[in-house]
Amino acid sequence: MNEKEFLYPRRLSPAWWHESRKNRALFLMLFPGVLVLLFYNYLPMFGIIIAFKNFMFHDGNFFTSLFKSEWIGLRNFEFLFKTPDAYVITRNTLLYNLVFITSCTIISLAFAIMLNEIRSQKLSRFYQGSMFLPYFLSWIVASYLLYAFISPDKGFINTTILKSLGKEPIAWYSEPKYWPYIIVLINGWKWIGNNCIIYLSSIIGIDQEFYEAARIDGANRWQQIIHITLPQIMPVIIVMFLIFVGRIFNSDLGLFYQVPRNAGMLYPVTQTIDVYVFNSLMRMGDIGMSSAAALYQSVVGFITILAANYAVRKIDPDSAIF
Amino acid sequence: MRKEQADFNRLSAVSGKTNAVLNIILLGYALICILPLILVVAVSFTDETTLAIHGYRFFPEKFSLYAYEFIFSTGSQVVSAYGITILVTVVGTLLSILIMALYAYPISRSDFKYKNFFTFFLIFTMLFNGGMVSTYLIGVNILKLKDSMWGLIFPYLMNAFWVIILRTFFKTNIPDSLIEAARIDGAGEFTIFFRIVMPLAVPGLATIALFATLQYWNDWFLAALYINDPKLVPLPYLLYQVQTSMQYLLQNSSNIGGMSGDILSKMPSEAARMAMVVIGVGPIVLTFPFFQRYLVKGLTVGAIKG
Numbered sequence: 001m002n003e004k005e006f007l008y009p010r011r012l013s014p015a016w017w018h019e020s021r022k023n024r025a026l027f028l029m030l031f032p033g034v035l036v037l038l039f040y041n042y043l044p045m046f047g048i049i050i051a052f053k054n055f056m057f058h059d060g061n062f063f064t065s066l067f068k069s070e071w072i073g074l075r076n077f078e079f080l081f082k083t084p085d086a087y088v089i090t091r092n093t094l095l096y097n098l099v100f101i102t103s104c105t106i107i108s109l110a111f112a113i114m115l116n117e118i119r120s121q122k123l124s125r126f127y128q129g130s131m132f133l134p135y136f137l138s139w140i141v142a143s144y145l146l147y148a149f150i151s152p153d154k155g156f157i158n159t160t161i162l163k164s165l166g167k168e169p170i171a172w173y174s175e176p177k178y179w180p181y182i183i184v185l186i187n188g189w190k191w192i193g194n195n196c197i198i199y200l201s202s203i204i205g206i207d208q209e210f211y212e213a214a215r216i217d218g219a220n221r222w223q224q225i226i227h228i229t230l231p232q233i234m235p236v237i238i239v240m241f242l243i244f245v246g247r248i249f250n251s252d253l254g255l256f257y258q259v260p261r262n263a264g265m266l267y268p269v270t271q272t273i274d275v276y277v278f279n280s281l282m283r284m285g286d287i288g289m290s291s292a293a294a295l296y297q298s299v300v301g302f303i304t305i306l307a308a309n310y311a312v313r314k315i316d317p318d319s320a321i322f
Numbered sequence: 323m324r325k326e327q328a329d330f331n332r333l334s335a336v337s338g339k340t341n342a343v344l345n346i347i348l349l350g351y352a353l354i355c356i357l358p359l360i361l362v363v364a365v366s367f368t369d370e371t372t373l374a375i376h377g378y379r380f381f382p383e384k385f386s387l388y389a390y391e392f393i394f395s396t397g398s399q400v401v402s403a404y405g406i407t408i409l410v411t412v413v414g415t416l417l418s419i420l421i422m423a424l425y426a427y428p429i430s431r432s433d434f435k436y437k438n439f440f441t442f443f444l445i446f447t448m449l450f451n452g453g454m455v456s457t458y459l460i461g462v463n464i465l466k467l468k469d470s471m472w473g474l475i476f477p478y479l480m481n482a483f484w485v486i487i488l489r490t491f492f493k494t495n496i497p498d499s500l501i502e503a504a505r506i507d508g509a510g511e512f513t514i515f516f517r518i519v520m521p522l523a524v525p526g527l528a529t530i531a532l533f534a535t536l537q538y539w540n541d542w543f544l545a546a547l548y549i550n551d552p553k554l555v556p557l558p559y560l561l562y563q564v565q566t567s568m569q570y571l572l573q574n575s576s577n578i579g580g581m582s583g584d585i586l587s588k589m590p591s592e593a594a595r596m597a598m599v600v601i602g603v604g605p606i607v608l609t610f611p612f613f614q615r616y617l618v619k620g621l622t623v624g625a626i627k628g
Contacts (some may be wrong), residue, residue, distance in 0.1 A: 022433065025511030026428040030440055033425030036480040037447055044452025044460050051455075062463035111351065114344045117336045129610070130352035133359070136606050137498045138540030140558045143565075144599045148365060148378045154592065156361060159377030184363075190523060193355065215333040221340075246617035255541060261565060277454050282546065287455060294453025322445055 048298070051076055051291040076292035085276060089293070093251050093272040096180075100187055101244045105237065108192050108217065112199035113225055128200070131193030139190075139254025146186060146259060174265045183270065186259055187252075202236045203229055235316055242312045247306030249297050253278055273297045359603065366390070366596040373592045389593035395591075395603070399571050400598060402553060403560040406474075407602075410556060411538040414475040418534050420529060421479050426488035427515055432498065441489075448482045458547055473548030474556060478537055484530045491521060491526030539606060557602045564595055 001106075053069040080086050111131065115124050128310060135143070149156045150172040158169035172178060209227045219227065251272035261272045262279075273293060281290040336344065361380055365373065366389055368382035376383060393400050402557035425444070429437045451457070457477075467473030476525055504514045520527070552570075555563070563570040568591045 022426075026431070026434055029424040029428050029511070029515065030368065032421045032445070033480055033485070034440075036476070037443065039448040039465060040457070040461075040477055040480070041451065043464065044456040045450065046461050047452050047456030050459065062459065111348070114348055117340075118344050118348065119335060119341050120345075123348075127348045127352045130355045133355050133607075133610070136536060136610060137603060138542065138558050141540075141599055141603055142544050142563050144561065144596065145362055148358065148361045148596070151378065154373060154377035155499065156378050156380075159457040160379060187380075211334075218333070220333055221336050258542070258562065274454070278546075281455055281458060287459075291453065294455045298451055298453045305449055322442075 004186065010153060022245045025160045037111055048291075048295050051295040052092045052289065055291070066204065066247060076288040077296070080289055080292045080296070085271070086293075089273045092197065092269065093249060093274075094254075096183060096187075096272065097244070098267060099184055100191075100249075103242065104188055104191055104195055105241065105244075107188065108195035109199055109237070111192065111196045111201055115196070115200055115202050116229075117221065119224075128193075128197060131196060133193065134190045135191075135194040139252070139258045142186060142190060142254075143258045146182070147261075150182075173261060173263045176269045177267050179260060179266050179269045183259070187255055190255075198240065199233060199236065202233045206232045227228045236314055238316055245308040247301070248304050249273065249301040251275070335476075356516045362596045362599050366593055368593055370590040370593055378592075386590075386593070389597040392590055392594055393571075393597055396571065397554075398561065399552065400557075400601070403555050403557045404601065406471075406554060407539060407557040410471065410474045411535055412569075413537040414478060415531055415534045417475065418481075419478045419531050420484045421625075422481070422488055422530065423520065423523070423527065424515075425480070426485045427492055427519060429485075430489045430492035431501075432493075444482050444485055447480075461548065467548045469549060469551045470556060471554060474541070474544050474554075477544055478534070478541070484533060487524055488523070488530055491523055495526070496522050535609070536606070549574045557598070561595075561598055561602060564598065568594070 035075055045059060047066075050066065050069075052071060052073060053066070054072045054075075055069045056065065058065045060067045095147065120123055137145070147155070150158070150170075152158060152169065152171050152173065156171070158172075162169055170178070172182075210232070214224050214228055251274045253274045256270050256272045256275045257278060260266045262275075263270075273296070277290045277297070278294045280286040280293070338469075357380075360527055360560055361378060364380050364382055365378045367387065368379070369384035369386035372382065372384045372386075372387070414436075425440075426506040428434050429441045431437065437551075461467040461473065461477070467476065500518060501514055504518055505565065510577070511518070540558055541556070542562050545554075545556050546562070556560065560570065568589055571589075571594075
């Protein structure tokens, strides 16, 4: 070994070894996160084969049970799609999400613009704080807040409002016809404040020179909103839209399970894919059916999120996630 | 000249009338957001028999603290659930912030050769997942999360979306030249991370910490999946359990048997449920102003693309 090689031994080792030594500290930093992702995200991805098996616990551990369980191909899916549930849960998930996306986007944007237009900063901050409050509360708390209003025997609406109007009390938790509205309202109540603040913070970030130039040209406030504010925050609107659309096959279990208090009579209008999977897994212990529904959701969700991202990339490449 | 100035002012702010209308709309919505919570607070302070007669009202006809006394005297379950929620929230938030920041920093460094690989490794978890069933079975059978405090912490340690927000924050707020200068001064990667990057990233970290705190504090889902042991039940899940029966309040206490029927019959169940909601919401509402200060700042830079 000559002196030069002794001093620079990196030549003796392969390039990747040198590279990883150089980045050792950075790899160490990534390590805990990689571990969490591997165990809680990647391992379950391989677990999707459960959906193609008649999964049963044999003696021994989970893996041996998994391998011993019989392959049944698509039979779990056949069972799932033969039930009327499959159609109902898909329809509910998609329709609610479509209504949520449009209503939340429009109302949050409108509130953000209003907050930006009103003259008093102090009042604006008070409104922002109040609107943001529901975002901080859990769905279980939200379900209690709703219950305080619509409890059949003690709720504020039945005992105070309807009574003073001389109307009969309504059995809210067994009347499916009201629930599509209640669900949409509660969802808006929870999310509008948060979305509104995201829009507002990007409105505040718009360069004031645009507005000054418009004023010199004699544009009024309304024209300024249409021609400056909206186009300027379009990228943010598109990104938020992408996030929503990509998750169109997902539903918030808290909203659809906790808020209607899992009332069976309301299932036709409140059961979404997530509620169905949760109920059949945790209550019935039906692994076959629930794993089929869960995989159906993952796969279709994967396609929608790729499609949504592709669409955004066409419109505004800078706003795409990848 | 004065008229022109007035015209210009008209263009730079809404008219007085419009301003009033906007304020009325916004005030109305702000009230819709706050009033439900006020109703629940009012109910929690109302006498149980008054509730039975008049139902839930904003102004209690007969004020009573009995619900709170009852919860803290009888319900050792509430106290234990509260303790679990606090512990899980504190440990979970600190740990997840640390792990996420440690992941976000290397992938924010433009000179890190594998940043694209690790970014993809992260983002892919946003695109595809194994679904609830597979995740649950692996959580129970491989990770042994059943009836373990880890079951309430581990699943939420990494959130791909928040890591991306942090990465963007690091990228836009910490100049490469600063890191380079520190390295020339002989600082190692960990020293740079903890002494330079983290302090500069406080607004971004605070935003993510807020999200993480809320997620842990408000979570009932992980408890529904993994927790059967009454000693490990967090407050939101206890709230879910008492929807159907107040019996759950007694599951952890020593005076089971003959006593419990007696206690249940005297229980101010309506007011006590709402009092539990108030207790659960309290700390979140108190920390609210603290987080609000960082929020708009953090979110502005929290644009996803970097």
